[in-house]
């Protein structure tokens with residue numbers, strides 16, 4: 001190995017492993033070393049998707065795919081085009097890993113366990129002689145002709161290429177070593193993908209009740225999300241809420257996670273159109289009960305909403321006044337909940353913020369400030385909504401870096 005070019009990869013997570021094994025496979029004379037500061041490799045891959053690992057999403061239109069990234073939407077297009085869900089599926093197939101697609105587009109290994117992905121990456125690393133050091137992190141680096149890394153075990157390591165894949169963290173101090181070593185700007189890290197904390201919820205007692213299609217919005221914030229909503233012990237959750245937490249991650253942080261959450265249980269209507277619909281139903285079917293009118297909502301939710309507006313569920317529409325219909329339509333299309341602070345549960349899956357994309361060449365993930373320094377994965381100011389998009393961003397950015405490093409190594413650059 002003497003005289004061979006060396007790639008050091010900071011972080012033994014999803015992006016780190018994928019970058020390391022592909023660089024090593026593409027350029028056999030490259031010596032690749034993964035440095036993982038903990039004693040655990042691929043730990044998020046292991047727990048991801050409830051232990052099943054939602055590796056990617058069956059979305060093969062690059063523009064549509066990129067819409068799933070609140071941060072990185074435009075910038076990711078090139079690397080997604082180069083290596084997107086299609087290529088990732090083929091990459092796995094070449095290693096005898098079959099993926100299955102769920103109805104909502106999420107893709108998992110057909111074995112239904114993240115262990116399949118972990119074993120694949122570990123055996124690829126072994127096949128291509130990737131050296132893995134655990135319990136050793138990078139605490140700083142300097143770039144002269146080569147990189148000189150200062151490691152947490154007080155040793156140093158010299159390398160030709162450095163790929164930083166240290167993941168996301170809501171704690172700004174975890175990025176300090178990067179700014180101190182190479183002056184890269186860090187966009188303030190904040191949590192994304194979390195549930196809404198509603199301590200005094202008028203929906204208390206309805207935990208577990210869900211609606212399949214609702215529109216969720218936030219006071220003073222323009223983003224909205226539609227989809228299933230789930231009532232939980234601490235507030236509201238479900239795909240629409242989690243998606244909105246990602247879309248409005250920064251605005252919610254600025255508001256201290258204090259604002260009014262509005263749920264429209266009839267997302268195709270507004271208060272006025274719903275009111276007109278109800279009045280028309282009353283004219284045509286005065287015997288219809290309120291219970292029947294609201295059949296699309298779960299029974300317990302129907303009951304709670306009617307209790308809140310003082311309307312009896314078994315009342316026939318003929319006995320419901322215009323002003324009652326007005327109040328009911330307002331409640332159903334703009335059900336207000338007061339968000340107070342953020343949940344401290346571990347629902348948040350990703351960090352928004354990280355290394356600013358303005359200082360990274362988003363075609364090959366190389367730093368615009370330091371030659372042969374690369375970034376991939378969640379350490380960047382990139383985050384996706386749930387559904388396999390975060391892993392896809394890790395694979396795509398890591399592959400772009402690996403390909404560039406491999407070409408440079410082959411050309412002895």
Ligand SMILES: Cc1cc2nc3c(=O)[nH]c(=O)nc-3n(C[C@H](O)[C@H](O)[C@H](O)COP(=O)(O)OP(=O)(O)OC[C@H]3O[C@@H](n4cnc5c(N)ncnc54)[C@H](O)[C@@H]3O)c2cc1C
Nearest residue numbers: 011013014015037048049054137138167377378388390391
């Ligand atoms: C519970 C949970 C479930 C998830 N499920 C899914 C899912 O199903 N699908 C999906 O797409 N996304 C999912 N995600 C998000 C996804 O796991 C991450 O986006 C992805 O792991 C990011 O990969 P990464 O390699 O950039 O970072 P990570 O996987 O976090 O890896 C970073 C590694 O770097 C190490 N490190 C940090 N600092 C240093 C240092 N200075 N030196 C050396 N090593 C260092 C860390 O210890 C870590 O091992 C989930 C996240 C969580 C928390």
